[in-house]
Amino acid sequence: xxxxxxxxxxxxxxLAEAPADQRTLAIREAAxxxxxxxxxxxxxxxxxxxxxxxxxxxxxxxxxxRLDPTRIxxxxxxxxxxxxxxxxxxxxxxRWSPPNGLDIARVSVPLGVLAIIFESRPNVAADAAVICxxxxxxxxxxxxxxxxxxxxxxxxxxxxxxxxxxxxxxAVQMVATPDRDAVGHILGGLDGxxxxxxxxxxxxxxxxxxxxxxxPVLGHLEGVCHTYLHASADLEMARKVVLNAKMxxxxxxxxxETLLVDRAGAERLLPPVAGDLIAAGCELxxxxxxxxxxxxxxxxxxxxxxxxxxxxVLAVRVVDGVDQAVEHIVRHGSGHxxxxxxxxxxxxxxxxxxxDSAIVxxxxxxxxxxxxEFGFGAEIGISTSRLHARGPVGAAQLVSYKxxxxxxxxxxx
Amino acid sequence: xxxxxxxxxxxxxxLAEAPADQRTLAIREAAxxxxxxxxxxxxxxxxxxxxxxxxxxxxxxxxxxRLDPTRIxxxxxxxxxxxxxxxxxxxxxxRWSPPNGLDIARVSVPLGVLAIIFESRPNVAADAAVICxxxxxxxxxxxxxxxxxxxxxxxxxxxxxxxxxxxxxxAVQMVATPDRDAVGHILGGLDGxxxxxxxxxxxxxxxxxxxxxxxPVLGHLEGVCHTYLHASADLEMARKVVLNAKMxxxxxxxxxETLLVDRAGAERLLPPVAGDLIAAGCELxxxxxxxxxxxxxxxxxxxxxxxxxxxxVLAVRVVDGVDQAVEHIVRHGSGHxxxxxxxxxxxxxxxxxxxDSAIVxxxxxxxxxxxxEFGFGAEIGISTSRLHARGPVGAAQLVSYKxxxxxxxxxxx
Numbered sequence: 001x002x003x004x005x006x007x008x009x010x011x012x013x014x015l016a017e018a019p020a021d022q023r024t025l026a027i028r029e030a031a032x033x034x035x036x037x038x039x040x041x042x043x044x045x046x047x048x049x050x051x052x053x054x055x056x057x058x059x060x061x062x063x064x065x066r067l068d069p070t071r072i073x074x075x076x077x078x079x080x081x082x083x084x085x086x087x088x089x090x091x092x093x094x095r096w097s098p099p100n101g102l103d104i105a106r107v108s109v110p111l112g113v114l115a116i117i118f119e120s121r122p123n124v125a126a127d128a129a130v131i132c133x134x135x136x137x138x139x140x141x142x143x144x145x146x147x148x149x150x151x152x153x154x155x156x157x158x159x160x161x162x163x164x165x166x167x168x169x170x171a172v173q174m175v176a177t178p179d180r181d182a183v184g185h186i187l188g189g190l191d192g193x194x195x196x197x198x199x200x201x202x203x204x205x206x207x208x209x210x211x212x213x214x215x216p217v218l219g220h221l222e223g224v225c226h227t228y229l230h231a232s233a234d235l236e237m238a239r240k241v242v243l244n245a246k247m248x249x250x251x252x253x254x255x256x257e258t259l260l261v262d263r264a265g266a267e268r269l270l271p272p273v274a275g276d277l278i279a280a281g282c283e284l285x286x287x288x289x290x291x292x293x294x295x296x297x298x299x300x301x302x303x304x305x306x307x308x309x310x311x312x313v314l315a316v317r318v319v320d321g322v323d324q325a326v327e328h329i330v331r332h333g334s335g336h337x338x339x340x341x342x343x344x345x346x347x348x349x350x351x352x353x354x355x356d357s358a359i360v361x362x363x364x365x366x367x368x369x370x371x372x373e374f375g376f377g378a379e380i381g382i383s384t385s386r387l388h389a390r391g392p393v394g395a396a397q398l399v400s401y402k403x404x405x406x407x408x409x410x411x412x413x
Numbered sequence: 414x415x416x417x418x419x420x421x422x423x424x425x426x427x428l429a430e431a432p433a434d435q436r437t438l439a440i441r442e443a444a445x446x447x448x449x450x451x452x453x454x455x456x457x458x459x460x461x462x463x464x465x466x467x468x469x470x471x472x473x474x475x476x477x478x479r480l481d482p483t484r485i486x487x488x489x490x491x492x493x494x495x496x497x498x499x500x501x502x503x504x505x506x507x508r509w510s511p512p513n514g515l516d517i518a519r520v521s522v523p524l525g526v527l528a529i530i531f532e533s534r535p536n537v538a539a540d541a542a543v544i545c546x547x548x549x550x551x552x553x554x555x556x557x558x559x560x561x562x563x564x565x566x567x568x569x570x571x572x573x574x575x576x577x578x579x580x581x582x583x584a585v586q587m588v589a590t591p592d593r594d595a596v597g598h599i600l601g602g603l604d605g606x607x608x609x610x611x612x613x614x615x616x617x618x619x620x621x622x623x624x625x626x627x628x629p630v631l632g633h634l635e636g637v638c639h640t641y642l643h644a645s646a647d648l649e650m651a652r653k654v655v656l657n658a659k660m661x662x663x664x665x666x667x668x669x670e671t672l673l674v675d676r677a678g679a680e681r682l683l684p685p686v687a688g689d690l691i692a693a694g695c696e697l698x699x700x701x702x703x704x705x706x707x708x709x710x711x712x713x714x715x716x717x718x719x720x721x722x723x724x725x726v727l728a729v730r731v732v733d734g735v736d737q738a739v740e741h742i743v744r745h746g747s748g749h750x751x752x753x754x755x756x757x758x759x760x761x762x763x764x765x766x767x768x769d770s771a772i773v774x775x776x777x778x779x780x781x782x783x784x785x786e787f788g789f790g791a792e793i794g795i796s797t798s799r800l801h802a803r804g805p806v807g808a809a810q811l812v813s814y815k816x817x818x819x820x821x822x823x824x825x826x
Contacts, residue, residue, distance in 0.1 A: 013743070017767065098788035102777060109769060111799050195799055216629065216800050237822035244824035330426070352817050354430065356522060364515060364820030373825065374816070375511035386524050386608055386813040387629050388801040400799040403787070404765050407777030409650040411657035412786065 001182060004140060005190030007170040008113045012138040015171045016110045020087035022165050027083040027130045030161025031076040034126070037157055038072050044153035045122065052146055060251070064120050065147055075126045075154070078378055082130040085377045088396040089136050103406040108399045110136035112195035115186045116380065117142045117209070119201035122150035127378045128200075129158040129172045134395035138171050140194070142186060144201070145178035152176060183208070189215040198393075200381050203308075218393065220384035222308045223253030223336040225366045228325045228351065229273070230342035231265035237363060238269050238341045243276045244365040245339065251310045253382055254337050254369030258305060258315040260325045266293055266318050274316070282312045289318035305332040322347050326354045333357060335384045337369040358384055358391040414595060417553060418603030420583040421526045425551040428584045429523045433500035435578050440543045443574025444492040447539070450570055451485050457566035458535065465559055473664070477533050478560055488539045488567070491791055495543040498790045501809040502549050516819040521812045523549035525608035528599045529793065530555045530622065532614035535563035540791045541613075542571040542585045547808035551584050553607070555599060557614070558591035565589060596621070602628040611806075613794050616721075631806065633797035635721045636666030636749040638779045641738045641764065643755035644678035648685060650776060651754045655686050657778040658752065660693045664723045666795055667750050667782030671718065671728040673738045679706055679731050687729070695725045702731035718745040735760050739767045746770060748797045750782040771797055771804040 015023070034041070045067040052062050094106040114137045118124040125143055132139035143151035155174040162169050175182045187197065187209060199209040199219045206221050227245045229238050245256035261270050266289065274284055274294040284290075285304050286297035297316065304315040305328070319325045322340075329338055339361035340351040348362045359369050359382075371379025371392035379392045389397035428436070447454070458480040465475050507519040527550045531537040538556055545552035556564035568587040575582050588595045600610065600622060612622040612632045619634050640658045642651050658669035674683050679702065687697055687707040697703075698717045699710035710729065717728040718741070732738045735753075742751055752774035753764040761775045772782050772795075782805070784792025789807035796802050802810035 013769075016769065096788065098786060100781070100786055102781060102786075104787060216798075218800075234822070240824055241822060248825055356426075356429065356815065359816045359818060361818040362820065364818055364823040365825050367825040368513070368515060368818065368820075368823065370825075373511065373513055373515075374517060375509065385629075387631075390813050391816050400803055402769065403772045403804050405772060405774040405777055405781065407775065407781075409647070409654060410777040410781065411653055412661055412778050412780040412783075 001185035005193030008138040009193045011168040011170040012112050016136045023133050024083050026161045026165035029164035030158045031079040033157035033160035034076045041153040044149040047149045075123045079130045082134050082378050088399050105404045106401050109402050111400050113138045114196050115140045115194045116198045119144035120146045122147040125151035125154045131395045135398040141174040187212040222334040224308050224334040225256050226258045226338045227256045228260040228340045229269050230347050231262040232344035233341040242273050247280045248367050250312050254366050256366045260319050263318050286316040290316040322350050337366045339366050414598040418606030421551040422606045424581040424583040425525050429549045436546050437496050439574045439578035440496040442577035443571045444489040446570035446573035447489045454566040457562040460562045488536045492543045495547050495791050501812050518817045519814050521814050524813050526551045527609050528553045528607045529611045532557035533559045535560040538564035538567045544808045548811040554587040600625040635747040637721050637747040638669050639671045639751045640669045641673040641753045642682050643760050644675040645757035646754040656689045661780050663725050667779050669779045673732050676731050699729040703729040735763050750779045752779050
């Protein structure tokens with residue numbers, strides 16, 4: 001593993017110095033290689049699926065794991081979309097001249113070596129690889145043991161793209177064994193070879209990373225997202241937005257987990273909104289005031305207010321206005337995404353201003369918390385860290401900068 | 414200490430929500446209070462100076478510690494300069510509409526709670542406090558035991574400014590005891606109350622922080638800065654720039670520690686440049702080729718190439734062109750600041766492009782590596798981290814952002 005770190009560090013410089021076109025070519029050629037290798041990838045994936053079924057893995061997990069020709073074409077298409085993105089390197093993001101007369105420019109540069117640790121979805125191997133190539137960062141990828149064969153087959157296509165573009169194959173390496181010690185080595189920083197660790201997985205992975213990592217981490221712990229219905233909310237909009245925010249997909253981090261409803265609007269808003277959710281198969285857990293309006297709700301306990309269900313379950317609380325909604329979110333939220341539904345612009349402004357989450361929304365579904373929806377192309381995740389990058393993280397967020405200072409023999413007095 | 418962390422976390426919200434004018438007022442009133450308290454601050458400082466002299470501290474250390482009415486006026490002036498700066502919060506740094514029709518804005522927000530650990534210069538207490546107020550971050554300050562009385566006296570003025578502006582005094586707290594365990598508690602993160610640790614001190618502090626910190630750290634380990642004389646360098650410019658880069662002040666992190674000289678220009682450039690340095694009292698340690706040209710140089714050993722002398726000592730090496738200079742810097746530098754002196758614009762461009770340090774310079778003294786010289790106002794240090802902020806760190810670098818998303822009932826397909 002230490003040798004892998006050294007190889008990544010050595011590859012980081014030529015990759016950083018490679019022109020945008022060369023990195024674009026590597027991504028395009030990797031997509032071409034993936035399309036050409038469909039059969040090999042499907043065979044590798046069949047092994048992973050068989051093993052998962054043999055272990056008795058739940059059906060939704062097996063489904064996340066399973067590839068078919070359409071899914072592989074979609075992965076290749078996503079790679080090509082990243083190839084078409086603007087290159088984030090070498091951009092002059094500021095330029096000025098202070099009173100001393102120097103000419104100072106701030107120029108974007110890669111971060112260096114990223115270690116990305118992920119779990120079951122094999123497409124993450126492709127996303128992570130091409131996002132790193134687009135941002136000029138060398139990568140060490142560590143796939144979950146469930147998807148290792150699939151991920152290695154995809155990685156082979158990436159290696160082919162790197163070769164075709166004349167870039168070092170070690171620019172994107174993948175740990176080839178399911179050994180759990182590999183994660184420990186990566187978290188230890190591989191002798192200083194890793195500039196940033198990005199975990200992408202469930203709570204146990206993220207907690208291990210937070211506990212053991214000796215290199216900086218960019219990640220997110222949880223998405224305990226809230227939708228708040230202000231008393232001024234339009235009923236039809238509230239019904240549509242809440243149903244989508246909770247039920248479109250319940251397993252993603254941007255799914256709403258708690259619904260807050262203004263007391264002044266609860267009688268008008270809550271019964272129809274709850275009716276839609278129940279009809280769609282959602283379990284509701286409410287406080288006393290909410291249950292008074294929707295008697296079929298079960299009783300919420302304290303743990304429900306902080307729960308990331310990732311399932312068709314919703315906690316429901318009645319609150320007294322914007323400030324109490326904000327206080328609830330401060331206390332129980334995870335700083336991911338929160339939305340207000342309101343016609344009253346002043347109330348919305350107060351909510352957007354006071355709620356300090358990575359993403360705050362007005363009259364929109366929290367399920368829009370996604371790099372693709374933000375227009376970032378592929379994303380490597382949503383950061384709930386406050387440092388460096390917050391919210392959706394794509395290639396443009398995985399850069400640093402340097403200052404380029406031009407003088408004419410300037411000396412400091 | 415944990416109570417201090419909780420108080421800081423509680424103060425962070427009202428501080429973040431306070432308008433720019435209120436934070437400006439707090440800074441101005443702190444400066445007023447400091448000017449009014451000159452006698453109290455001088456008395457506290459006299460205790461620190463007496464104790465240092467009693468311990469037999471070196472004269473330059475005692476000098477760094479000593480305040481006088483002029484120095485205190487300068488500290489108050491620096492505070493007022495920060496009060497006059499643009500406020501970095503609430504700025505819309507990007508706004509766009511992706512294909513889904515949402516209106517997305519990226520808005521700057523504070524980081525939260527910063528812990529700043531510093532050593533002997535008491536003015537850092539003032540700089541750190543006002544930079545945090547300007548950026549809306551709550552602060553926990555930990556002064557070195559050498560300067561604790563002075564720092565506490567300055568902190569009392571900051572507390573008066575906070576009261577006068579109607580902000581919580583706990584927005585800027587200072588550890589009141591010289592207990593070294595306090596550093597350990599802060600590095601432990603105070604139960605998650607600290608968002609960022611900023612060490613400002615010597616190598617032993619920075620190494621302790623890097624080893625023990627359980628919260629993110631922004632700092633710099635060393636400034637092993639290089640000046641490279643390209644064969645095309647103008648002789649008079651080279652003499653002036655190198656003398657300033659090394660000798661203006663030898664104790665700052667932007668002082669040049671190694672001089673690289675092109676073999677093709679060494680005979681023309683090195684003897685006069687070395688002569689100036691020797692005349693100014695600088696010791697030179699060279700490789701064989703350098704010593705052949707300047708026989709009074711002592712012999713450099715391997716450790717000299719990585720040394721941060723912070724003293725009138727300079728390592729000197731002859732290299733074969735830009736790429737060998739870059740390789741030397743990659744191997745031995747600390748990623749802080751490197752300069753090239755050259756008339757050849759293509760050679761300079763190659764150097765500026767290939768050297769990946771926080772600051773790269775062309776025809777200027779490395780001693781310009783400073784937030785004030787960059788026009789940032791007060792700085793809390795120079796970051797050699799690659800994440801979040803790199804190079805000089807002022808109030809504008811101590812912010813995060815959130816995304817404010819406005820829809821019209823948007824739901825995700």
